[in-house]
Amino acid sequence: MGQQHDDLPVAARVRQLEERLIAAGLATDEELDAVLTRLYTRASPVNGARMVARGWTDPGYRERLLADGNAAAAELGLGDLVSSYRLKVVANEPGRHNMIVCTLCSCYPVSLLGPSPGWYKSLAYRSRAVREPRAVLAEFGLRLPPGTEIAVWDASAESRYLVLPDRPGQAADLPEAELAALVTLGGLIGTAAV
Amino acid sequence: MTFPPGTRVRARVGDPDHHTRLPRYVRGQVGEIVEAEGVSPLPDDRARGIAPPRIETVYAVRFPAAALWGTGTHTVTVDLWESYLEEVG
Numbered sequence: 001m002g003q004q005h006d007d008l009p010v011a012a013r014v015r016q017l018e019e020r021l022i023a024a025g026l027a028t029d030e031e032l033d034a035v036l037t038r039l040y041t042r043a044s045p046v047n048g049a050r051m052v053a054r055g056w057t058d059p060g061y062r063e064r065l066l067a068d069g070n071a072a073a074a075e076l077g078l079g080d081l082v083s084s085y086r087l088k089v090v091a092n093e094p095g096r097h098n099m100i101v102c103t104l105c106s107c108y109p110v111s112l113l114g115p116s117p118g119w120y121k122s123l124a125y126r127s128r129a130v131r132e133p134r135a136v137l138a139e140f141g142l143r144l145p146p147g148t149e150i151a152v153w154d155a156s157a158e159s160r161y162l163v164l165p166d167r168p169g170q171a172a173d174l175p176e177a178e179l180a181a182l183v184t185l186g187g188l189i190g191t192a193a194v
Numbered sequence: 195m196t197f198p199p200g201t202r203v204r205a206r207v208g209d210p211d212h213h214t215r216l217p218r219y220v221r222g223q224v225g226e227i228v229e230a231e232g233v234s235p236l237p238d239d240r241a242r243g244i245a246p247p248r249i250e251t252v253y254a255v256r257f258p259a260a261a262l263w264g265t266g267t268h269t270v271t272v273d274l275w276e277s278y279l280e281e282v283g
Contacts, residue, residue, distance in 0.1 A: 086231055088254075103217050130219065130270045131263055150268035156215055157252045157273035158234045 039110060047078050048112040048162055049183035051089075053176045056167040065089050065164065073112070081111035082160075090153060091164040092190075097144055099137070099190030100153045100161040101129035109160035113188050120189065130154060140191040163190040197253060201227040202282040205255070205274065213241035216278040220270075223261055224282055228254040228271060236275050250276040 021027045051072060055062040065072040069087030073079055087109060090098040102108060106121040119125050128136050133150045137143070144150070153161045165187040171179055186192030197203060207222040215237045231252045239247035255274050259266030 088231075103219070104215060131259075132266065133268050152268055152270045154217065154270055154272045156217055157231070157275065159231050159252075159254070159273055 040115070042081060043111045044114045045112070045183070045185045045188060046180070047073075047076075047081065048109070048188045049180040050076055051078070051112070051162070052164055052183045052188070053180035055089075055164055056171075056179055057176050062091075062164070066091055069162065078112070082109070085109065085160045086158060087112070087162065088153075088159045089162050089164050090151065092166040092193075094166065095147065096149045096151065097137075097190065098151045098153065098161075098163045099129060099133055100155060100163060101126055102155045103127070103130055104156050107155040107160060108189075109162055112162060113185060117185065137191060140186065142191065142193055162188055165192075165194045168194050196251065196276060197227045197230070197279065197281065199227050199229055203227060203253075203255060203279040204282050206278055206280065210238065212238060214238045214278075216274060217272060219262060220255075220257055220272055220274075223257055225255040225257040225261075225272070228256050231273060234275070236277065248277070252276070253279065255279065 018027075018029070018032055021032075022029060051065060054076065055065045061072065061075070064075070066089055069089045070079065070082050072089070073082045073087060090100075092098055100108070101120075103126045106116055106126075108116045108120060110116065125136070130152050133152050134144065137150075155161055165183065167179075168182065171182055174182075182194055184192050184194060187194040202224055203226070204224050205216060205220045205222060209218075231254060233249050234252050235247040236250050252273055252275055254271050256269050256271045259268045259270060262270060
């Protein structure tokens with residue numbers, strides 16, 4: 001997000017919105033800058049990938065991750081990144097696949113996944129993920145066996161979801177940092193296997 | 195907390211003329227409470243400037259695709275404020 005977009009129409013719209021918020025006394029320029037800085041300097045799928053890799057290597061951590069995502073993030077020094085929402089981690093298993101969507105807008109754990117991809121915010125993904133997830137996943141290149149159940153999570157309120165992918169079999173003996181490098185943004189959203 | 199896990203609930207029907215976070219595709223549909231997620235101000239009240247807004251429990255509610263769309267074997271779990279729901283007797 002480091003590039004300048006001052007010349008795009010959306011930049012003017014965003015600035016108008018900021019000015020309305022400031023005029024209404026709801027925020028100051030400094031506060032808005034602080035929020036963006038906090039969000040984008042550390043927001044990255046590397047954070048989510050670290051949590052996944054720890055979950056793969058440490059069964060106790062996996063249990064805590066699924067029981068209380070915020071506490072599990074804090075164990076890895078990421079607690080402040082998830083302080084503004086309840087983090088719910090959902091685990092893929094053989095025969096069960098999870099994927100996340102926000103049909104009403106584009107809710108998503110930005111601090112752990114990085115800025116959301118354009119397609120995540122598209123009307124096509126938001127409407128089709130809840131209706132025909134198997135077809136959507138196939139278009140992402142993920143062809144699930146017919147017997148695999150699909151659980152779609154629509155983040156319509158204050159929880160933010162993260163998928164814990166199933167650990168790939170060939171990755172059995174890799175150290176945690178190398179396991180983390182296998183995890184993709186799509187894997188954390190549920191549009192890829194890992 | 196009013197609805198324990200496993201409770202069958204129906205999402206309310208209707209089309210309010212104000213902001214709501216009850217997605218249209220689950221209105222009138224029956225689902226099952228997965229868990230309570232904690233409490234949160236009701237967005238319908240916040241958007242209308244009602245102060246203080248109602249503070250309600252938010253639930254994860256699971257709906258079968260076949261009920262929502264008439265087809266499909268997947269489930270869709272939606273996060274819904276308590277006043278969006280009524281227990282199915």
